[in-house]
Amino acid sequence: MSIRQRPPTPKVERGFLGWRMVAIAAVTQNVAVGLTFGSFGTLVLAIEQRFATTRTLSALGISLVILLYSLSAPLISPLLARTSIRRVLTIGALLGAAGYCLLPLAGSIGQFLAIFALLISPGFLLLGVLPSNILASNWFIRHQGRALGFVTMPVFVMLVPMISAWALHHFGLDRVLIGIGIAHLLVLPLMPFVIDRPEQIGQHPLGHEDAIARIETRQMLPWKALLTNPSLWLLTVAVGIVVGGGVLKAAHMVPLVMGQGWSLEEASFLFAVSGGTGVLGAIAFGWLADRLGPGHALAANSVVQGLVWFIFLQPAPYWLLVVDAVVVGACGGGIAAAQGVLLTRLFGPRNFAQVMGLVTMFTVPFTFGAAPLASALFDATGSYWTPIALQIGGFAFAAAIFLLLERQVPILSSTTERRT
Numbered sequence: 565m566s567i568r569q570r571p572p573t574p575k576v577e578r579g580f581l582g583w584r585m586v587a588i589a590a591v592t593q594n595v596a597v598g599l600t601f602g603s604f605g606t607l608v609l610a611i612e613q614r615f616a617t618t619r620t621l622s623a624l625g626i627s628l629v630i631l632l633y634s635l636s637a638p639l640i641s642p643l644l645a646r647t648s649i650r651r652v653l654t655i656g657a658l659l660g661a662a663g664y665c666l667l668p669l670a671g672s673i674g675q676f677l678a679i680f681a682l683l684i685s686p687g688f689l690l691l692g693v694l695p696s697n698i699l700a701s702n703w704f705i706r707h708q709g710r711a712l713g714f715v716t717m718p719v720f721v722m723l724v725p726m727i728s729a730w731a732l733h734h735f736g737l738d739r740v741l742i743g744i745g746i747a748h749l750l751v752l753p754l755m756p757f758v759i760d761r762p763e764q765i766g767q768h769p770l771g772h773e774d775a776i777a778r779i780e781t782r783q784m785l786p787w788k789a790l791l792t793n794p795s796l797w798l799l800t801v802a803v804g805i806v807v808g809g810g811v812l813k814a815a816h817m818v819p820l821v822m823g824q825g826w827s828l829e830e831a832s833f834l835f836a837v838s839g840g841t842g843v844l845g846a847i848a849f850g851w852l853a854d855r856l857g858p859g860h861a862l863a864a865n866s867v868v869q870g871l872v873w874f875i876f877l878q879p880a881p882y883w884l885l886v887v888d889a890v891v892v893g894a895c896g897g898g899i900a901a902a903q904g905v906l907l908t909r910l911f912g913p914r915n916f917a918q919v920m921g922l923v924t925m926f927t928v929p930f931t932f933g934a935a936p937l938a939s940a941l942f943d944a945t946g947s948y949w950t951p952i953a954l955q956i957g958g959f960a961f962a963a964a965i966f967l968l969l970e971r972q973v974p975i976l977s978s979t980t981e982r983r984t
Contacts (some may be wrong), residue, residue, distance in 0.1 A: 581759060582703030582711070582770050588754050591695040592653055595751050596660065596692030598720020599744050600629060600684065603728040610737040615673040622673070626681040632675045632685040632690070634928045641918035650758040656691025657748045659683050664745030666972050668738035691751070694924070697904055702761045706771025708908060709858065713850020713901035718842045725836075729958045762780065769913070784914050790922065795910050795969060800923050802965035803903055804930030805958040806866055809873075810896045812934040812955060813838075814877045820948050824879045838889040842897025849898025850905075858906035859970020863894045863963040870959030876952050906969065 604626045612622035643652060663683030670676040696715055704711045731740045762768050790796055821831040852861035858962035872891045875884055904920070911919045 580762075580767060580770060582700075582762065582767075584757065585703050585758055585759065586700045586714050588710045588758055590701040590717065592691055592699075592720075592751050593693060593696035593715055594718070594720040595748060596656065596688050596696070598724045598939060599660075599720065599747055600688055601626065602721045602724025603740070603861055606729045607737065607740065608724050610732060611673075611676070614737060615676065617673045621677070624677055625684075628677060628680050629685045629688050630931070631928070632681065633689050634924055634931065636686070636689050637694060637924035638918065638921035640689070640698070640921050644695070644698065644760075644917055647761045648758075649695050649968070650755050652690050652695050652700075653699075653758065654752065654755050656687045656689065656695070657751045659687030661687075661690055661745045661748040663687055664741050664748065667741045667745075686850075687748070690749070693900070694917070694920060696921065697900070699758065699760065701904060701908060701913065701916050703769055704771065705769045705908075705913065707854055709850035709853030709855075709901055709905045710847070711850070712904040713898070716850075716897070716900040717846045718839065718897055722836075722840045722843060749926070785911065790911070790919060792913070793911075793942075795972060796919065796922065797926075798965050798969060799906070799910070800926040800961045801895060802862070802866075802962040802969070803875065803899070803923060804927035805962040806862070806869070806899060807927060808930035808934035809869065809955050809958065810892075810899075811931050812938050812951070813892060813896075819907045820876060821885060822919075823948070826882065826885070830882065834885055834889040836895035837886060838896070841890045841893035845894030845897030846901055848894065850901035853902040853905040857970050858902045858909060859966045859968075861902040862899070863907065863966040863970070864965035865898055866959045869895045870963070873956050873959070877949060906966075910969065910972065928954070 608619070608623050611617075611625075615622070618666075640652075660683070663679050666679050666683065667676060670679060697712060700711045700715045701708060728740055731743060735743075759765055759970060821834060849865060850859050851969075852864065856864075869892055872888045875888045880888075903923075904916070907919050907923070908916050936953075938948070938955075941951045941954075942948055
């Protein structure tokens, strides 16, 4: 069919299935991330008591998930090249279900952690962030930020802690773990509806007809070309600083707030508020990435976080701590969506999967190093002032990098999204 014979865009978009893929991806990501990260914090003490072990070992399961996910992320792209997203998501759900249902059978903390490493961690990799974001990204060029913002809304991260705490009190650890395993299977009825790419059913990504989209639809780049591209490393540093700051805040928020004289309950409330506002942040910064450009959205995110972190340089009234929790939570929830748009526009849609995997792996030093470094500085100085000041400077540096990266894709920040 020639270009002149192509049906007009409105007729194609009436049957467009991209938003259905976004809804499915939102469910799969929330199941993977929400069930694992949302439940673990409430179960740590019960795990410690069950195996009569140390706090370090009882909390190691979630660290194994993060580490193995980050190191294995680059494998997703070649895996998807050999199979389908539907199959990857299905295997991930089955591995996660099997892992959690086997946890009650563990006779020692070593067996418990082995199940996390061998079943739950790969299940999280195959069901969670990467394949879900890739599925949604494949269907969108225009409005990609909004699509990824919807996918990355941490709804289950907000709800699961309350549900698992209630269930733990009423039913005990074993039944909660089995319940989490069964909940992984809830995504399976959605799998027959998963379509990897719109071209498989004769459709096109939303926005394919725009001149901007045609310019930026590049072919797959070899690994060497990616690894020698300065933009990849600049992006890794900037994302690592911002995400590492979120990890630092999550790890140290409660002791930091309690160190200023507030109670454990007041500190825990701030933590919950911060997590809840991430839902709004995912949508807001996804929209900003579409509207203003992803580099501008991420730079704004970094600057806002840096400004509110000044609150912790000296004791602050509680209402100001609530403001900080709301703003930082929203900013943290909005990073993934804007980052996904920036990846696509820097490297092209076809390279989204492999670049996202590489960035995830290369940011491990930041995500794993931020909290321990802050602890070491606190031990050395007796105060959180130094790590907080360094992180504020890091936010400013990251904002400058994001603005520099945005200049490399000026055409993508111009007319298409603003017109819509």
